[in-house]
Amino acid sequence: MAEAVLIDLCNLTGSSKDCIQKSLLFLKDIVEKNTGNGASCVYIMCCQTPFGDRSNMEGTLQDFVSMQQVLWKDCEVVSNSSMAAAFYTVKKKLDEKNLSLIKMIVPWKRKASIKAYIDCLFTAVYKFEFEVFPEDCEGESLQQSFGDQHGLDILSREQLVDIQTDVQRYLGSLESLQGTPNxxxxxxxxxxxxxxxxxxxxxxxxxxxxxxxxxxxxxxxxxxxxxxxxxxxxxxxxxxxxxxxxxxxxxxxxxxxxxxxxxxxxxxxxxxxxxxxxxxxxxxxxxxxxxxxxxxxxxxxxxxxxxxxxxxxxxxxxxxxxxxxxxxxxxxxxxxxxxxxxxxxxxxxxxxxxxxxxxxxxxxxxxxxxxxxxxxxxxxxxxxxxxxxxxxxxxxxxxxxxxxxxxxxxxxxxxxxxxxxxxxxxxxxxxxxxxxxxx
The missing domain is CATH 3.60.140.10 (CNF1/YfiH-like putative cysteine hydrolases)
Known part of the structure; x- marks a missing residue:
C-alpha cells in the first residue's frame, strides 16, 4: 500500500490548457483511489527535463497550478527548473515524513528516464511502484500532450549521461549545511x-x-x-x-x-x-x-x-x-x-x-x-x-x-x-x- 503518490507531469511546454485540464480530471480519479487506500501525500512534479524547451514554461505552470488548487486541495505541486531539482525536493518532503512506499504515475515513454533518476537519488529504503498513463485520455495521447519527444524504454548512453549531469550539477549547486568542512x-x-x-x-x-x-x-x-x-x-x-x-x-x-x-x-x-x-x-x-x-x-x-x-x-x-x-x-x-x-x-x-x-x-x-x-x-x-x-x-x-x-x-x-x-x-x-x- 502506497504511503505517497508522485505524479510526473514534466515537459508541459506546448500543452494546451484544455489538454492539461483533461489530464488532471483523469488523474484525479487515480489520486482519489490511492488516497482512499491509505496514501497520505500526493506530489505533482512540474519541470523541464534536460531535453525540454523552457520558453513557455512559466505561463504553463501558472495555469496548471491554479487548476490544481481547484481540483485537489490536498495535492502539492513541486515546480523546479530541472528534473533532478524536482525529485530532490520531493525526496526531502518524503524524508521529513519518513515515508518510503511511493506510487509513481508516469507517461509510459518516460518510465525509463524516471527510473534512472530514482536509481540516482534514492536508496533501497524506498520502494517504488509504477503506474503508467493509458494510451489516450478522451481521445488524446497523454504522452503527446505532455510534449515528451525523447522518452524511450531503454535509455541511450547520452541520455544517461545527461541525467547524471543534471543530478551532479544540481547537487553541486546546493549550499553546504552547518558551515564549511571542519x-x-x-x-x-x-x-x-x-x-x-x-x-x-x-x-x-x-x-x-x-x-x-x-x-x-x-x-x-x-x-x-x-x-x-x-x-x-x-x-x-x-x-x-x-x-x-x-x-x-x-x-x-x-x-x-x-x-x-x-x-x-x-x-x-x-x-x-x-x-x-x-x-x-x-x-x-x-x-x-x-x-x-x-x-x-x-x-x-x-x-x-x-x-x-x-x-x-x-x-x-x-x-x-x-x-x-x-x-x-x-x-x-x-x-x-x-x-x-x-x-x-x-x-x-x-x-x-x-x-x-x-x-x-x-x-x-x-x-x-x-x-x-x-x-x-x-x-x-x-x-x-x-x-x-x-x-x-x-x-x-x-x-x-x-x-x-x-x-x-x-x-x-x-x-x-x-x-x-x-x-x-x-x-x-x-x-x-x-x-x-x-x-
Whole structure:
C-alpha cells in the first residue's frame, strides 16, 4: 500500500490548457483511489527535463497550478527548473515524513528516464511502484500532450549521461549545511610528509537530521544515496586538498583483513596500507575507531576501521604487521592515531563479550558484574598496540594531557560534531579518518 503518490507531469511546454485540464480530471480519479487506500501525500512534479524547451514554461505552470488548487486541495505541486531539482525536493518532503512506499504515475515513454533518476537519488529504503498513463485520455495521447519527444524504454548512453549531469550539477549547486568542512588533525603525524585528518559533521549537503551534513557513507539501509555522499566527498577533498577520484575507503567487514595496495583487492577488508603517493586511503567510523598509521622513515601510511569485534581480532596490529612485512617498516618508527569513537562513558556490551575485553586488561571494563558492562575499546587498542611493539609515545588517543590536542573525542557525547550509531540508531551518518603521502 502506497504511503505517497508522485505524479510526473514534466515537459508541459506546448500543452494546451484544455489538454492539461483533461489530464488532471483523469488523474484525479487515480489520486482519489490511492488516497482512499491509505496514501497520505500526493506530489505533482512540474519541470523541464534536460531535453525540454523552457520558453513557455512559466505561463504553463501558472495555469496548471491554479487548476490544481481547484481540483485537489490536498495535492502539492513541486515546480523546479530541472528534473533532478524536482525529485530532490520531493525526496526531502518524503524524508521529513519518513515515508518510503511511493506510487509513481508516469507517461509510459518516460518510465525509463524516471527510473534512472530514482536509481540516482534514492536508496533501497524506498520502494517504488509504477503506474503508467493509458494510451489516450478522451481521445488524446497523454504522452503527446505532455510534449515528451525523447522518452524511450531503454535509455541511450547520452541520455544517461545527461541525467547524471543534471543530478551532479544540481547537487553541486546546493549550499553546504552547518558551515564549511571542519577537519581535526593530529599533532603526531608530520604534515610535511602526510596529508591527514578526521572529519566532523559540518560542510556537506546531507539533510536528514541523523545524517546531516558531511555523511561519507551510503548504505542500502539508509536514506542518503551515493550521489550525495560523492558530492560530500568532493567538498571534503576540495577543503582538505586531496583528489576524491583517487580515494579508497576500507570495505568494512568488522574483521582484521588488511589490503596491501598494489596487490589483488579483497572483497572485504578493514585495513589498507600503501606507499603510493597521491592516493588517499580512509577508515570509516561512527563509534568504531578510525585508526591512522604512518612511518615517517619509510614514508608508508595506513588506515583501519576498528570496532569492538575488529579490536578483539587484532585489526590494529594486523595493519602494523602489513607495514612491516610489505614495506620494511620498523615497529619502533610507526605512529598510530585513534580518531573520534565511542568512549567508555557510552559503550556497553553483553557480559559475555565484555569479559573478552576484561581478559585483555581489567581496566578495559567497568561494572563487569552488570548485565551490560561499559567497555573501553580505545584502551584495549592501545594495550594491544604496545604489546605488539608500538612505542607508548607513538600512540595518540584520549590519554593526551593537553585536551586541546585530543582528536579521540566520544562520538556519542558530541552530537554537534560527530555521527553515532549508539546515539542515533540505524539511520546514522559516518565520518572518516583519511591519510595520504605528500608528493
Amino acid at each position: 577537519i581535526l588533525k593530529s599533532y603526531l603525524i608530520p604534515e610535511e610528509l602526510f596529508l591527514h585528518g578526521f572529519t566532523t559533521r559540518s560542510g556537506g549537503i546531507s539533510y536528514v537530521p541523523t545524517l546531516s551534513s558531511m555523511n561519507l557513507f551510503s548504505s542500502s539501509r539508509r536514506r542518503d544515496p551515493k550521489v550525495v555522499v560523492k558530492e560530500n566527498l568532493r567538498r571534503l577533498g576540495e577543503a582538505a586538498g586531496f583528489n576524491p577520484e583517487a580515494f579508497h575507503p576500507v570495505k568494512v567487514d568488522h574483521a582484521n583483513t588488511v589490503w596491501i595496495m598494489g596487490k589483488p583487492e579483497p572483497d572485504w577488508y578493514d585495513g589498507i596500507v600503501t606507499d603510493q603517493k597521491g592516493i588517499t586511503i580512509a577508515a570509516l567510523g561512527a563509534d568504531c575507531i578510525p585508526l591512522l598509521f604512518c612511518d615517517p622513515v619509510k614514508k608508508v601510511c595506513g588506515a583501519a576501521h576498528s570496532g569492538w569485534k575488529g579490536t578483539l581480532l587484532g585489526v590494529a596490529m594486523a595493519a602494523v604487521h602489513a607495514m612491516v612485512a610489505e614495506f620494511g617498516c620498523s615497529v619502533k618508527d610507526i605512529l598510530v592515531v585513534l580518531g573520534p569513537s565511542v568512549g567508555p562513558c557510552c559503550f556497553t556490551l553483553s557480559k559475555e563479550d565484555a569479559e573478552k575485553f576484561h581478559a585483555i586488561h581489567p581496566n578495559c571494563v567497568r561494572l563487569i558484574d552488570s548485565l551490560r558492562p561499559y567497555v573501553d575499546i580505545r584502551k584495549a587498542t592501545r594495550i594491544l598496540l604496545e604489546r605488539g611493539g608500538i612505542l607508548p609515545q607513538n600512540i595518540q588517543d584520549d590519554s593526551v594531557t593537553d585536551r586541546s590536542q585530543n582528536v579521540t573525542l566520544c562520538t556519542s557525547c558530541h552530537p554537534d560534531k560527530f555521527f553515532s550509531n549508539v546515539r542515533d540508531g540505524s539511520n546514522f551518518g559516518t565520518q572518516i579518518g583519511f591519510i595520504s603521502i605528500q608528493d
